[in-house]
Amino acid sequence: MTEIPEHLLKRAQAARDKAATDEPAAEAAAEPAADAPAGDSRIPEALLKRSQAAKASKAGGDAPAAEPGGGVAVADKVGALVTAAPAGGGVPVGAGPGGHTQRLLTVVKSGSIQDVKATPVDKVHTWPHLLAAEFVAALACTAFTFIFSIFVNAPLLQLANTNATPNPSKAPWYFLGLQEMLTMFHPMVAGVTLPGVGIILLILAPFLDRNPSVKPEDRKFATSIMTVHIMFWAVLVMIGSFFRGPGFNFVLPWVDGLFFEL
Structure with a gap:
């Protein structure tokens, strides 16, 4: 059993003393209301019955019976009630005016609703x-x-001779792809159209593929475009480097030799 704090006992005693001094005036005010016709009374019927029962009990010399499970409810916080036992079977210790045995001492605010945990991000x-x-x-x-x-x-190599053109005459390896396309298409197509289309596709790729994922398995479109571009260019560079001989003709390096210089 939890002991009731002393200041609560003093407050309850003061309330009982005040209620005892105010009872005669309350009874005098309640008698005319009880004698008035039911149709003219503005006091709820439940309160009238309770007042009549209290007067009858007092006239008979009996103390008011405590409510079942009567006691003083002390709220340390919302939802936590501690019940104190009544003293001597009469009015519960710490009861307020009118014999009320429950009161709200304070309201404890709930915890913060702000989420202080950092949200994990993939950055x-x-x-x-x-x-x-x-x-x-x-x-x-x-x-x-x-x-x-x-x-x-x-x-x-040796100093350049303007009277002798090297054979085969090859561009640097990173331009051999363009030189190889010149053997297959018209210079306008090989030097302007196809490279221009490739550059435009690379520029439009971020707008065509808006997938925010950085995982290759989720970026099938972008991965396919880049793979085709790299393979196409690598094949052209390898053909121009190792399979082109004098006159830029197609040769087999293991038969005619290797005509490649950095």
């Missing part, structure tokens, strides 16, 4: 996650190029 900051990796990759490429240049000399 990272550019610094240091991206720039640090790119910086390390740049250092590795620079170191590899420096070491490679120490042990391998650049494949420089």
Whole structure:
């Protein structure tokens, strides 16, 4: 059984004393209302019956019976009630005016409704996650190029002779794809139309494929476009590099030799 705080007991005692002093005036005011006709009374019938029962009980010398499970309900917070036992079987200890045994002491606010947990996102900051990796990759490429240049000399040829055109005359390897297309199509088609269409498709690709996923299995359209582009260009470069001989004719490198220079 929980003990009732002393200040609550004092407050209840003061309320009982005040109720005892106000009872004669309340009874005098209630008698005319009880004697008035039912049709003219504005007091609810339930209150009239309760008042008559209280007067009859007092006239008979009996103390008002405590309500079933009577006690003082002390609310530490909303939803938590502690019941105190009545003293001597009479009016419950700590009862308020009119014998009420329940009161609300305070209302405790609920917890914060703001979500303080960070929502996980599939993103990272550019610094240091991206720039640090790119910086390390740049250092590795620079170191590899420096070491490679120490042990391998650049494949420089003799001085150019304006009276002798090298045969075969090939463009740098990264342009051999265009030179290879010149053997298959008209120069306007091979040099302007097809490269222009490829560039336009690459520009429109982000607008045609709006999938926000960064996983290759979810980007089938973009992956297919890039794969076809790389394979098409790689095949043309390999043919122009290893399968073209004198006069830019088709040769087999394992039969006629390799006509490729960086």
